[in-house]
């Protein structure tokens with residue numbers, strides 16, 4: 520092949536073709552495609568043509584306006600603070616004692632039509648945090664429109680929205696392009712660019728994936744927001760209420776059990792006001808009593824159906840402390856799963872934990888061999904695995 524040295528012009532020409540053609544032919548259409556596709560997937564609400572009304576007689580446009588007022592995207596006439604700065608619209612990892620937006624929507628749906636104008640209108644009763652609030656009838660009406668939809672929808676969860684999913688695959692694709700360029704094509708001369716794209720996309724992916732693993736797998740770290748802000752810290756630590764007072768099953772049955780509403784009322788017929796939450800949260804206990812609808816606590820720890828686990832075995836026979844498996848619950852405002860509850864976790868502990876062999880007639884009668892070994896001091900302790908704690912059938916149906 521002809522290896523004649525290139526002229527300066529030829530090199531420039533080539534470079535120019537390279538930059539303009541790669542950007543136009545490959546990068547730009549991709550960016551454009553994603554941009555258009557992204558715009559198309561924006562919520563339908565923005566096209567706002569739909570005049571159909573929901574069961575409470577509100578149109579989509581009113582609901583959308585109400586939501587925007589609530590979140591402060593449209594200002595109130597009298598310059599009132601936006602509501603979402605106190606009444607949060609997304610689930611929380613840390614406790615927030617203000618009523619959530621969803622709480623308010625549910626309360627609204629259970630009260631009569633004068634409820635909101637009583638709280639927010641000209642007869643403002645001066646609730647804590649509401650001293651300056653003064654909404655017009657029209658604004659109150661729009662807030663009601665928002666609530667009428669929110670009451671069934673619930674708080675926004677930290678999940679992958681369509682747009683996030685889209686960004687996820689988008690950045691995945693960019694990552695691939697950057698990699699291909701780094702390793703094969705090497706067309707981008709400043710190496711920092713593909714490296715930067717690669718790192719940012721990777722960081723984004725790691726964040727999304729780790730967040731989803733917690734939300735979907737209900738594994739370690741799972742800490743859902745409960746329908747009432749029941750705090751173990753306030754009850755078990757500050758007020759020294761014993762775990763067994765509420766979890767009555769721990770000593771004698773498989774399930775620890777969640778206390779009924781009536782048990783809460785033992786105290787909360789008298790204690791009507793919380794230091795942090797005012798009347799709002801405790802009122803929910805009374806509303807549940809009035810409506811007969813039990814409080815729907817969300818399960819935190821949940822083994823698959825094919826696994827059998829008994830609290831009595833562990834707490835009563837095994838003499839284990841709740842904290843060994845649940846962490847310091849008495850310090851939590853929101854209960855959080857601290858162990859992964861995997862098979863490996865159960866088995867590791869069974870390999871390490873000693874059973875009270877001498878004090879247990881059942882073990883002595885059924886494991887004579889171990890009894891002999893103990894006597895001859897061939898072993899100095901019996902651990903759970905030696906008495907069948909690794910036997911599949913003990914844990915699996």
Ligand code: HEC
Pocket residue numbers: 589599600601602603604605606617618623626635638639646647648649652654662796797798799
């Ligand atoms: C500065 C914080 C703050 C702001 C801003 C705020 N609120 Fe509140 N709101 C609270 C607190 C705290 C409570 C609970 C008071 C209690 O129960 O003692 C509450 C209670 C409520 C209640 C329930 C009243 C009841 O007793 O049933 C409604 C409804 C409500 N807020 C609506 C709104 C709306 C709508 C806005 C926006 C215009 C708003 N709030 C702005 C702090 C705030």
Ligand code: HEC
Pocket residue numbers: 745749751754755760761762763764765766777778816817818819820821841842845848849853854
């Ligand atoms: C006043 C009653 C009360 C007391 C006392 C109490 N709990 Fe609870 N506990 C509850 C309620 C109600 C729930 C359900 C709501 C929640 O998860 O926060 C619960 C949930 C739990 C859960 C999570 C259950 C699940 O869904 O997986 C654990 C674990 C737990 N409690 C452990 C403890 C321990 C340990 C103590 C003692 C330090 C204790 N509790 C004291 C009422 C109580």
Ligand code: HEC
Pocket residue numbers: 747748749750753754758760778779780782783784785786787790792793794795796797800801804
């Ligand atoms: C043995 C008595 C007792 C029982 C049973 C009990 N509580 Fe309480 N609870 C208290 C006390 C005491 C307080 C603290 C009140 C304060 O803030 O001074 C409290 C506070 C609260 C608060 C307000 C927290 C705050 O700081 O705003 C809520 C909400 C609550 N309890 C819910 C429940 C629920 C739900 C149950 C049933 C699962 C329950 N409680 C069972 C005694 C009890």
Ligand code: HEC
Pocket residue numbers: 762763766769773774775776777820821822823828830833834839840841842843844845860
């Ligand atoms: C050996 C580990 C271990 C110990 C010790 C333990 N738990 Fe649990 N706990 C679990 C597991 C595992 C689950 C999930 C059970 C399931 O899904 O079937 C659970 C579930 C729970 C639940 C949810 C409701 C239920 O019954 O499934 C509560 C409440 C609870 N534990 C409270 C307690 C309290 C209170 C203590 C201390 C007295 C305690 N636990 C001690 C492992 C333990």
Ligand code: HEC
Pocket residue numbers: 822826827828829832833836837839843844860861864865866868869872873874875903906907908913914
């Ligand atoms: C913190 C340590 C620990 C963890 C974690 C643990 N166990 Fe255990 N387990 C024990 C002890 C100690 C005993 C023995 C109790 C006794 O003395 O009878 C036991 C006994 C058992 C038994 C009865 C075994 C027999 O021989 O009769 C079963 C079944 C069991 N565990 C299931 C589980 C399951 C399922 C898990 C996981 C979800 C689990 N355990 C997690 C400590 C643990």
Ligand code: HEC
Pocket residue numbers: 822823826860861862865866869908909910911912913914915
């Ligand atoms: C000490 C209790 C315990 C013993 C003994 C035990 N398992 Fe498991 N096993 C579990 C738990 C807990 C899970 C659920 C793990 C999860 O959800 O991640 C599980 C899950 C499984 C699964 C489902 C796969 C998975 O990861 O979810 C299989 C299959 C299984 N066990 C087989 C066995 C076999 C075979 C044996 C006997 C060699 C055995 N197990 C002994 C506690 C036990």
